[in-house]
Amino acid sequence: MIVSKTLDYAVRTLMYLGKRHGRGSVLMKEIAENQRIPLSYLAKVMRQLVKAGIVFSEYGPHGGYSLKKLPSEITLRQVYEAVEGEVKMVECLEVPGSACAFVDCCGQADIWQEVERKFISILEGITIQDIILRDCVYPEKLLTINKQENRHANT
Amino acid sequence: MIVSKTLDYAVRTLMYLGKRHGRGSVLMKEIAENQRIPLSYLAKVMRQLVKAGIVFSEYGPHGGYSLKKLPSEITLRQVYEAVEGEVKMVECLEVPGSACAFVDCCGQADIWQEVERKFISILEGITIQDIILRDCVYPEKLLTINKQENRHANT
DNA sequence: ACATCGTGGATATACGATGTCCAAAATTAA
DNA sequence: TTAATTTTGGACATCGTATATCCACGATGT
Numbered sequence: 046m047i048v049s050k051t052l053d054y055a056v057r058t059l060m061y062l063g064k065r066h067g068r069g070s071v072l073m074k075e076i077a078e079n080q081r082i083p084l085s086y087l088a089k090v091m092r093q094l095v096k097a098g099i100v101f102s103e104y105g106p107h108g109g110y111s112l113k114k115l116p117s118e119i120t121l122r123q124v125y126e127a128v129e130g131e132v133k134m135v136e137c138l139e140v141p142g143s144a145c146a147f148v149d150c151c152g153q154a155d156i157w158q159e160v161e162r163k164f165i166s167i168l169e170g171i172t173i174q175d176i177i178l179r180d181c182v183y184p185e186k187l188l189t190i191n192k193q194e195n196r197h198a199n200t
Numbered sequence: 201m202i203v204s205k206t207l208d209y210a211v212r213t214l215m216y217l218g219k220r221h222g223r224g225s226v227l228m229k230e231i232a233e234n235q236r237i238p239l240s241y242l243a244k245v246m247r248q249l250v251k252a253g254i255v256f257s258e259y260g261p262h263g264g265y266s267l268k269k270l271p272s273e274i275t276l277r278q279v280y281e282a283v284e285g286e287v288k289m290v291e292c293l294e295v296p297g298s299a300c301a302f303v304d305c306c307g308q309a310d311i312w313q314e315v316e317r318k319f320i321s322i323l324e325g326i327t328i329q330d331i332i333l334r335d336c337v338y339p340e341k342l343l344t345i346n347k348q349e350n351r352h353a354n355t
Numbered sequence: 356a357c358a359t360c361g362t363g364g365a366t367a368t369a370c371g372a373t374g375t376c377c378a379a380a381a382t383t384a385a
Numbered sequence: 386t387t388a389a390t391t392t393t394g395g396a397c398a399t400c401g402t403a404t405a406t407c408c409a410c411g412a413t414g415t
Contacts, residue, residue: 047202047319048290048312050373056308073392081301086374092393105382106390121315135203146236152335153211156276157203160322164202167318171311180307205404228361240406247362260413261359 054082054090055128056121059173060180062100063116070101070109090128097127117174125168132168134161209237209245210283211276214328215335217255218271225256225264245283252282272329280323287323289316 057080065071073091077084091110094100101113112119125132134157137145145151212235220226228246232239246265249255256268267274280287289312292300300306 046288046291053290053308057302060307083374085376088392088394089374095392102392103382104380104390104392106384108382108391110392121311133201135208136201147212150336152215152331152333153208155334156326156331160276160326163322164319167315171315176307176311178307179310181305238405241404243361244363244405250361257361258413259359259361259411261415263360263413265361 049129051090051128052125054080054087055094055124056173056176057082058087058090058094059099059112059116059119059124060177062110062112063119063173063177066112066116070103070107070111072109076110093127094124097123099123099127115174116177117172119173120169121171122165122168124173132161132165134158134164204284206245206283207280209235209242210249210279211328211331212237213242213245213249214254214267214271214274214279215332217265217267218274218328218332221267221271225258225262225266227264231265248282249279252278254278254282270329271332272327274328275324276326277320277323279328287316287320289313289319 058076061076061080062071073087074084076082077087082090091100091102095102095110099113099119100110102108102110122132131139133139135153137148137151138154138158148154213231216231216235217226228242229239231237232242237245246255246257250257250265254268254274255265257263257265277287288294290309292303292306293309293313303309
């Protein structure tokens with residue numbers, strides 16, 4: 046399993062924000078309810094997305110989150126790295142005083158680095174926009190749904 | 201981190217066996233010592249490689265392990281799946297009564313399946329032979345080293 | 356018989372992923 | 386200024402999996 050729940054949450058959140066892009070900020074609470082993500086955990090994920098410069102946050106009433114870039118400018122690599130840290134296949138290439146006894150003499154290092162490069166370029170080739178377009182909930186439909194849900198919530 | 205220690209152990213073991221290919225079987229103990237892998241854990245990994253049909257095992261004196269295929273016929277995909285199970289990016293595509301609330305309506309599924317296909321084909325494009333050729337310990341040199349190490353061990 | 360060697364399963368341990376909670380900081384409104 | 390709202394930061398709990406260890410059993414050769 047390469048895609049963690051956390052990454053899934055991040056992607057879904059960005060898709061949600063992407064569909065609203067340009068229409069003000071969205072409450073964390075709304076995202077959590079609509080996407081069925083534990084609110085207190087989402088809080089943690091949002092901080093990472095803010096820190097990575099992918100979303101913008103505002104305090105207080107009328108606060109919330111909004112995308113800092115266009116959905117078409119946010120790649121899966123950026124999202125992955127925001128929540129999982131740098132993409133890396135093996136430990137040995139990063140650790141200075143490596144625990145690996147074969148650092149100086151290891152056929153695997155080159156190979157995995159090559160795989161890593163290819164994997165990264167796959168992730169770079171996909172944007173949040175691409176995923177939104179494949180989603181069967183389009184902005185219009187989504188807004189309708191949200192209205193209904195909000196009406197419910199207020200009742 | 202995508203490559204686990206277990207996968208690393210498996211690859212190193214197969215490289216070691218690959219360099220000896222055609223020269224009889226190798227004791228698990230020898231592999232463990234030469235590759236600095238905990239013997240009791242290696243035992244578990246070896247079982248998986250046997251079960252996957254990648255290596256051949258023999259009991260008793262003069263027993264041990266040997267490759268069941270040529271190093272050039274063993275792909276990283278086979279090794280990965282032997283120890284990690286089927287390559288999969290996301291859970292939802294496999295679980296029947298999925299826990300995901302968005303199964304019927306999820307832009308991510310297609311995307312990750314596409315990434316998965318590409319990742320698999322990368323792994324399929326690399327064989328143990330490829331890795332052996334990049335390793336700076338070639339069979340001849342390796343044999344020498346082993347002789348010395350064995351002499352030490354026997355003393 | 357006996358020594359050698361892989362097999363199978365039970366068990367322990369450590370660490371990270373996931374999730375919860377609360378107080379503090381920032382912003383707005385009254 | 387005060388109160389309400391919303392994000393932020395960090396401490397803490399929980400659970401599953403990766404890693405590791407151990408021991409009895411099965412198979413093979415001498």
